[in-house]
Amino acid sequence: MVLSAFLCAQTTVTQSGTVKFGGQPLPGATVTATLGDHRAVTTTDESGAYQLPDLAPGTYTLEVQMFGFQAARKQIQVGAAPQSTEW
Numbered sequence: 001m002v003l004s005a006f007l008c009a010q011t012t013v014t015q016s017g018t019v020k021f022g023g024q025p026l027p028g029a030t031v032t033a034t035l036g037d038h039r040a041v042t043t044t045d046e047s048g049a050y051q052l053p054d055l056a057p058g059t060y061t062l063e064v065q066m067f068g069f070q071a072a073r074k075q076i077q078v079g080a081a082p083q084s085t086e087w
Contacts, residue, residue, distance in 0.1 A: 016085075018087065025047050026069075027045060027047070029044045029050075061073060
């Protein structure tokens with residue numbers, strides 16, 4: 001059981017980033033990462049920052065949505081090391 005938890009921890013990555021509009025942080029935006037049928041969803045904090053933990057390596061579609069704004073999308077490659085994406 002401990003071995004499987006260790007292996008799982010080694011195969012996932014945290015994707016983080018910051019969402020801004022006009023150079024200012026955008027709190028409360030919804031950030032969704034999609035890979036096939038797997039979806040991870042979070043919201044930005046008061047500084048516009050977000051984290052999507054436990055993502056398996058692969059090519060994800062990352063989407064940011066906020067009421068009153070047009071949705072933004074981009075493809076990202078999640079690999080072995082954590083990475084950060086600016087919007």
